[in-house]
Amino acid sequence: MSITERLNQDMKTAMKARDKKTLSVIRMVKASMQNEAIKLGKNELSEEEELTVLSREVKQRKDSLHEFKEAGREDLVEELNQEIEILQVYMPQQLSDQELDQVVQETIQEVGASSKADMGRVMSAVMPKVKGKADGSKVNQLVLKQLS
Template sequence: MTITERLTEDMKTAMKARDKQTLSVIRMVRASMQNEAIKLGKGELTDEEELTVLTREVKQRKDSLHEFEEAGRDDLVEGLHYELEVLQRYMPEQLSEEELEQIVQETIQEVGASNKSDMGKVMSAVMPKVKGKADGSQVNKLVLKQLS
């Protein structure tokens, strides 16, 4: 079942349960996916494109969450926590620290990286492998640590 199909099913469930918060988040994500399809000139997105949109939505919420926490806007922080919780249901299972570390080590060996100046090569090789399964900043820290 694709992400869009799961979103549609969960939207119906949220409507029946009169869960306005969940319904709002699902509609927002579906709208983003439709906008992306229009932007790309397609009728439907591939699984990878759906994951890209979903990852972007999660990242936007995390960035906003950070900003709102710094500004002391607890009223908005609570809502964003809920939105993130709903969005995480559709994300693939996240890689553990050990799994991610292993992927980074293998990639460093594949590209023959030896110091921090090779970081761009390593990051561009690692990110497609962990798309949607790990946060980019976490990958960045691991690559930096291993190239030091």
């Protein structure tokens, strides 16, 4: 079942349960997917494109979460945490630290990287492998640590 199909099913369930928060988040994500499809000139997005949109939505919320925490806006922090929880349901299983470390090590060997100067090559090779399964900043830190 595609992400869009799951979103449609869950939207109906949220409507019946009168779960306004879940319904709102699902509608936002569906709108983002619709906008992406229009931007790409397609009727439907592929599974990978859906995952890209979903990852972008989660990342935006995490970035906002960080800003709100710094500003001391606990009311908005709680709201964003709920939204992130709702979105995480649709994301693929996240890689463990060990699995991610292994992917980074293998990619460094494949690319033949030996110093921080090769960081861009390694990152561009790793990110497609872990798309939606790991946070980019976490991957960045691991690659930097491995190349040091």
